[in-house]
Amino acid sequence: MASITDPNMADRFTSAMEEMHNKQSKTFGEMVEMTTELCQSHRQFVKSALDTCLKKCKDDEMLFETIQTYKRELVQKSASLKEKKRAISEMVSEIQQKEMQKDDIIQKIEKLKEEQTKRKEIIVSQNKANKDRLRNLQKARVVFQDHLGLEMRLVRGEKLQLVFRNINPSDQDSAYVVTMGIKDGSYQIMSSDPVLECLSVLESRLQETNNLPAFLANIRKEFISQARR
Template sequence: MASIKDPHVIDWFRGTMEEIHNKLLVQTSAKISETAVELCQSHKLFLKSAADTCSKKCEDDGTLFETIQTYKKDLEQKTVLMNEKREALSQSLCEVEQKQSQKEDITLKIEKLREEQAKRRDLIVSQHRANKDRLKNLEKAKRIFQEHLGLEIRRTHGEKLQFIFQNVNPASPDNAYTFTMGIKADGSYHIMSSDPVLQSLETLKKRLHETNNISAFLANVRKEFVAQARS
């Protein structure tokens, strides 16, 4: 057996170790190279996949953005349309309230007109009855004065009555003493004129309005005519 101190052994051992180291280095380098290639390929695939994913994500985000913009525009249009409809509805409600108010006003006016019409109807009926009573009194007074005092009553233009007295002045019994009278819309008597003129006619008219006694009025008028004829 050779001694380890033999230089040739040491050189052999060193050479053998270098050879083994070189083989291991080559093997390791090959493995590292293969691994690096695999890692590079894997990295390329990862980068391509990531790029594809990012590209798809960008496309999806673009589509989503366009969809959001479309929804936003649609929402804006719907908001404008809703505001217009709200304004139209508010205006319609205002018009309905105005028409309701006008309807209530018209209803009140109609009710008021009905009440006024009823009052006018009652007043007309009352005036008609009063006029009938006055006409009856006139007819009664006419008969009395025609029979006893020679009174004549004539209907003149404008639905007025002319009262003609005779036998007033004993010296001239055929002389006519007259006055004209009408009936107002409210049923009151309206003494218009007398011939000859009686100074006391206003006093007699006032008394007639107070008493509504046409017979007494005619008698008083005749008395005034008699007194004036004798004076």
């Protein structure tokens, strides 16, 4: 061990301390440099992580906004779909109602056709009956007009007046009148002048037998009987 009295001891100690100081300074410098690098690296990492986080947040916000937009569109589409379903349901109901109305109209048309056909048949039958009655009237007119002085007058195109003369022996020209017509294919006796109490009975018998000459004969007999009272 060197003696402390060695005159070079101080130089060596100083040199050793400087060397140690240099080594420590170098080590410290390396540590500082390393620390600086680590700090820079850390700052870059933090900055990168922050940028990444910010970008992720922004992307998440955009994604959230997109999701909200999709939700709103989905709500609107659901409402629109519901409205369309309601409109379709109303349309189907209206179509069904119109189909029912159409079926009802078709049934009514068929019924009207049947009624029209029946009315045509009735009209044809009544026309035939009226023609037969007119022929009977014509025959009766010839017989009674030529032999008994019967006169037939058409009143307003609807009514027929039967004017009997040669009833009252004291007044051969005195007129005895029966007014009649044809309704629904049947003879209708409307009035007589003078009034005959049995006129309704004679009318019913005429409608039953359709024998106009017999009816005229019976009417004439009743007028004669009344005139002789």
